[in-house]
Amino acid sequence: MLELKNIYKQYETTPILNHISICFPDTGMIGIQGKSGCGKSTLLYIMGLLDEDYEGDILFNHEKIEDKEKFICEHMSFMMQNKDFISSLTIKENIILPCHISHLHYSSSLLQKVVKRLGIQDLLSRYPSQLSGGQMKRASLAKALLKQSDIILCDEPTGALYHHQAQDVMKYLKMISQDALVIIVSHDPQLLQTYCDSVLTLEDGQLKGHMKQSQKPKEISLKKHQHHTLWFYPIRQIVYQRNKLMFLFLFQWIVIVAFFLIVTAIFGAFEATSQSEQQAVLKNIINVENKDGMPFETMLSHEDIGYIDYGYQLEQCQLWQSQQEIEDTALYFLPVQHTHVRLLKGRFPQEAHEIVVSQSFDQKYHQQSIVLTYQQKSISLTVVGVLQKDFFSQNEIYLNHTLKQEMPELMNNRELIVESQFNKNESLYQALSKDYIVYSEIQERVSSYQSLLSLAQIVAMIFIGMSLLISLILIGIVESIIYFERKHDIAYLLSLGISSFRLFILSLFEAMQLGLMIAGGGCLLAMVIYEYINHVVNISQYVSFSLLLKPIFYSRYDLYVIIFMIYLVMSVLSVLHPVRKMMKMTKIDVLREE
Numbered sequence: 345m346l347e348l349k350n351i352y353k354q355y356e357t358t359p360i361l362n363h364i365s366i367c368f369p370d371t372g373m374i375g376i377q378g379k380s381g382c383g384k385s386t387l388l389y390i391m392g393l394l395d396e397d398y399e400g401d402i403l404f405n406h407e408k409i410e411d412k413e414k415f416i417c418e419h420m421s422f423m424m425q426n427k428d429f430i431s432s433l434t435i436k437e438n439i440i441l442p443c444h445i446s447h448l449h450y451s452s453s454l455l456q457k458v459v460k461r462l463g464i465q466d467l468l469s470r471y472p473s474q475l476s477g478g479q480m481k482r483a484s485l486a487k488a489l490l491k492q493s494d495i496i497l498c499d500e501p502t503g504a505l506y507h508h509q510a511q512d513v514m515k516y517l518k519m520i521s522q523d524a525l526v527i528i529v530s531h532d533p534q535l536l537q538t539y540c541d542s543v544l545t546l547e548d549g550q551l552k553g554h555m556k557q558s559q560k561p562k563e564i565s566l567k568k569h570q571h572h573t574l575w576f577y578p579i580r581q582i583v584y585q586r587n588k589l590m591f592l593f594l595f596q597w598i599v600i601v602a603f604f605l606i607v608t609a610i611f612g613a614f615e616a617t618s619q620s621e622q623q624a625v626l627k628n629i630i631n632v633e634n635k636d637g638m639p640f641e642t643m644l645s646h647e648d649i650g651y652i653d654y655g656y657q658l659e660q661c662q663l664w665q666s667q668q669e670i671e672d673t674a675l676y677f678l679p680v681q682h683t684h685v686r687l688l689k690g691r692f693p694q695e696a697h698e699i700v701v702s703q704s705f706d707q708k709y710h711q712q713s714i715v716l717t718y719q720q721k722s723i724s725l726t727v728v729g730v731l732q733k734d735f736f737s738q739n740e741i742y743l744n745h746t747l748k749q750e751m752p753e754l755m756n757n758r759e760l761i762v763e764s765q766f767n768k769n770e771s772l773y774q775a776l777s778k779d780y781i782v783y784s785e786i787q788e789r790v791s792s793y794q795s796l797l798s799l800a801q802i803v804a805m806i807f808i809g810m811s812l813l814i815s816l817i818l819i820g821i822v823e824s825i826i827y828f829e830r831k832h833d834i835a836y837l838l839s840l841g842i843s844s845f846r847l848f849i850l851s852l853f854e855a856m857q858l859g860l861m862i863a864g865g866g867c868l869l870a871m872v873i874y875e876y877i878n879h880v881v882n883i884s885q886y887v888s889f890s891l892l893l894k895p896i897f898y899s900r901y902d903l904y905v906i907i908f909m910i911y912l913v914m915s916v917l918s919v920l921h922p923v924r925k926m927m928k929m930t931k932i933d934v935l936r937e938e
């Protein structure tokens with residue numbers, strides 16, 4: 345038995361409900377009428393335990409209702425004025441939703457019986473938008489019947505219906521009222537008079553009129569509980585919003601692919617420079633000059649020196665190919681120790697007139713014989729080997745070290761060419777730099793490329809940071825729009841007795857799902873593009889490096905894990921604001937706004 349005791353409610357200083365006390369019967373149909381603005385909906389919301397800001401008590405079976413959400417779940421159904429459905433769920437899912445929220449047991453035979461009784465068995469797979477007003481009201485009644493509610497509150501149940509539809513709904517409500525208490529707020533006194541057992545009028549904050557008590561008092565049976573999940577709800581929401589989310593997904597996937605390509609390209613380029621440094625022909629060569637520019641009188645001595653000789657002024661030489669001068673090619677002597685050098689094809693020079701050339705030179709000139717001239721002398725050279733391409737690749741020719749004997753005029757005793765012993769280059773470089781001007785072509789190249797790559801890294805980090813920030817804002821905007829549009833659903837779920845915490849968890853789950861879908865799709869796309877660029881296009885043909893997935897913490901797949909984590913955190917962060925805003929609103933604010 346539902347009982348109101350001394351219910352008082354005011355808005356600002358105006359009393360709307362003025363100390364109402366009333367005892368409703370266990371079963372039967374009670375109508376409440378009154379002028380517009382007299383407080384009918386306010387009273388219904390208070391009875392429905394949705395408005396908590398009032399004075400007085402509400403009792404059920406003579407006991408004060410303490411756990412309101414539990415009570416709504418177990419005993420009450422609220423038929424709202426407008427559509428009380430979730431648009432993304434089918435009619436069947438909508439009918440079973442209150443039982444899922446309340447963890448109430450229902451059998452599929454009861455579901456069949458209820459939908460048959462209300463004549464909606466053929467509408468179960470449709471969506472709410474595909475139903476007529478009358479069908480919707482019947483489906484709404486099915487929810488209360490399946491839940492076996494003891495109290496059904498209806499706010500204008502016939503509001504937007506044609507007369508014959510309204511009569512239909514009232515007949516069903518009458519039928520339900522044989523086993524439950526049905527309280528109806530309506531503007532239509534004629535309908536109320538025709539179908540209700542008692543009609544009360546709300547006037548001057550008081551309920552006036554006579555109320556019949558029920559003929560057969562109802563035994564309140566304990567309901568069976570069953571564990572139900574609501575995970576289908578957020579999944580269906582995402583599917584329902586797919587058109588709106590498509591733009592977000594596309595944008596984010598592009599951001600992820602760009603992020604992925606930039607990071608793997610930088611990893612690849614760094615790797616290529618360090619590998620190229622290891623294989624660089626001149627990696628052990630140090631050019632040494634006296635600080636005063638004077639010629640060397642004695643050779644240097646140091647334990648880390650492998651080989652030493654005077655420098656040669658190779659810049660005075662010209663190179664010719666079929667009587668045409670080759671201009672864009674650097675000329676060096678091949679070091680004595682060259683076990684670290686990798687050949688693409690051919691062999692190292694054995695005779696004085698044999699040379700090796702870089703791959704880019706070979707590709708450009710395809711020549712086996714080259715003529716070197718200096719001071720009216722000319723020497724014919726034969727290409728016997730081609731060097732493997734590396735990151736620093738340019739057009740280069742390496743003369744055999746023994747050719748020096750034929751070019752004494754070019755000897756430059758102001759400069760020494762020092763070859764360090766294997767892996768001793770750095771320490772030797774430091775030792776010599778104390779007393780001499782030292783220069784290492786390869787170190788210069790490595791450091792200039794690496795500082796360029798570091799700069800690229802900074803630019804990439806800024807780009808990635810900005811993209812992620814924009815992504816966060818964009819996801820936040822989309823989430824806010826979705827939540828704003830979903831106010832109706834939230835109001836409805838609250839009226840079904842869902843706890844704020846459960847609603848919060850569902851929102852988080854939905855946001856995480858969104859994040860996972862974005863990250864999953866983006867990573868998959870990035871993975872395909874990565875393989876395509878490296879293996880189908882074979883990027884290393886064009887840019888001397890490949891994209892490289894490198895372990896960051898534990899494995900080479902760390903980057904994917906990082907992207908997943910970033911998007912999980914971002915989507916959870918972006919949903920926090922709208923959800924927090926939603927949580928701060930009281931149920932009645934949401935319902936009234938709706």
Ligand SMILES: Nc1ncnc2c1ncn2[C@@H]1O[C@H](COP(=O)(O)OP(=O)(O)OP(=O)(O)O)[C@@H](O)[C@H]1O
Nearest residue numbers: 355356360378379380381382383384385386387936
């Ligand atoms: N949040 C609010 N702040 C101030 N006044 C409010 C608020 N909500 C409702 N009211 C006022 O309380 C009164 C009762 O509102 P209520 O919606 O309960 O009336 P009603 O009888 O259901 O009206 P109607 O039949 O037109 O739907 C109205 O005068 C309304 O303006």
